[in-house]
Amino acid sequence: AQGARPPLSPPTDDAMEGGAQQSSLWEPPEQEGGPAERDGGEGPPELRRSQPLFIHGSSRQPPQEEPRASSLPSIPNPFPELCSPSNSPILSSPALGQGPPREGTSHVVKVFGEDGACRSLEASAGTTARQLCETLVRRTRALHDHSWALVELHQHLALERCLEDHESVLEVQSSWAPGADSRFVFRKNFAKYELFKSSTLLFPEVMVSSCLEANKSMAYSELIQNFLNSGSCPEVQGFLHLREAGRKVWKRFHFSLRRSGLYYSTKGTSKDPRHLQYFADLTESNIYYVTQGKKLYGTPTEFGFCIK
Incomplete structure (x- = not known):
C-alpha cells in the first residue's frame, strides 16, 4: 500500500484470499505528564494494541461467468431409440433447441x-x-x-x-x-380422471399388499382413500418386463413403486435394499403409452409404457 493508510475494517473473505497480512503492534503517542502521572505512578504502563490491518496484495477482478450451456459438450443419450427420426445418439441441450x-x-x-x-x-x-x-x-x-x-x-x-x-x-x-x-x-379420454373415480380398480389388493400388512387395522378401501386424500400414493408392486437400452431382449423383473422412485429387484421378489436397483424418478419423467409395441419394440404383450 502506498500513501495514506486504508481505513481499518474487519477481515473479509476477499481480503484473506488476496494475501492479507496483519500489521505490527503500535504504541500510542506519549501524552503530557507521562504514563506514571496518568496512572498515579503505580504499576506498569498499559499497553494498547491496534486493530488488525489487512492490506490487499493485489486487486482482484470478479471471476468471469461460467460458459453457457451452448459451449458445453453434448451428452451421450442412453436411449437412442427415443430420439428424433434421425435416431441421433446425442441429446440436444434445451439451450441449443x-x-x-x-x-x-x-x-x-x-x-x-x-x-x-x-x-x-x-x-x-x-x-x-x-x-x-x-x-x-x-x-x-x-x-x-x-x-x-x-x-x-x-x-x-x-x-x-x-x-x-x-x-x-x-x-x-x-x-x-x-x-x-x-x-x-x-x-x-374417458380414463382421464379414473384415478379419482375408481381408485380401487387401479390399486388391486395384490399390488398394495405391503401397505395392507403395515396397516392391518384399516380396511382396504379406507386405506386407498386415505392415501388419495393426503396427496400421496401407496407403495405399488408387481412384475413388469424390462428392455434395457440398446438391447432387444425383454426380461421379467419384480418392480416396486415408492415415493423415492421406481425400483426393480435383482433377486426374485426380494425387497432387501441390497437387491433393489434404482430405475427412474417419475416426478421428473413422463409416462407414454406404446401404441405399436409388438411391431416396433417387440414387446411381450400389447400393453406397454415408456418412461421418457
Whole structure:
C-alpha cells in the first residue's frame, strides 16, 4: 500500500484470499505528564494494541461467468431409440433447441382432430392444456364434458400421452426435436380422471399388499382413500418386463413403486435394499403409452409404457 493508510475494517473473505497480512503492534503517542502521572505512578504502563490491518496484495477482478450451456459438450443419450427420426445418439441441450417459451409472447399451436383436420390456435406461455381444450370445445361446438383431452403424439415412436390439465402447452411443444413427427391431438379420454373415480380398480389388493400388512387395522378401501386424500400414493408392486437400452431382449423383473422412485429387484421378489436397483424418478419423467409395441419394440404383450 502506498500513501495514506486504508481505513481499518474487519477481515473479509476477499481480503484473506488476496494475501492479507496483519500489521505490527503500535504504541500510542506519549501524552503530557507521562504514563506514571496518568496512572498515579503505580504499576506498569498499559499497553494498547491496534486493530488488525489487512492490506490487499493485489486487486482482484470478479471471476468471469461460467460458459453457457451452448459451449458445453453434448451428452451421450442412453436411449437412442427415443430420439428424433434421425435416431441421433446425442441429446440436444434445451439451450441449443427452441427453449422454453417467454412470458408475454404468443405462438401458434396446431391441434389435430381424430378426423385428421388441423386447427391453428394462438397460445401464450401460460396457456394450459385444460384452457386449450375449452377453446377447442367452443370452436368445434362439441358437447362440453370433462373427458376431452389434449394428447401428445409421437407417431414415429408410436408413443402418446394425455397432458395433465395444468401443463403448459407451449412448454411441451418446445421440448420436441426440430422436424420430429410430433403433434397435439384433441380427442376424448374417458380414463382421464379414473384415478379419482375408481381408485380401487387401479390399486388391486395384490399390488398394495405391503401397505395392507403395515396397516392391518384399516380396511382396504379406507386405506386407498386415505392415501388419495393426503396427496400421496401407496407403495405399488408387481412384475413388469424390462428392455434395457440398446438391447432387444425383454426380461421379467419384480418392480416396486415408492415415493423415492421406481425400483426393480435383482433377486426374485426380494425387497432387501441390497437387491433393489434404482430405475427412474417419475416426478421428473413422463409416462407414454406404446401404441405399436409388438411391431416396433417387440414387446411381450400389447400393453406397454415408456418412461421418457
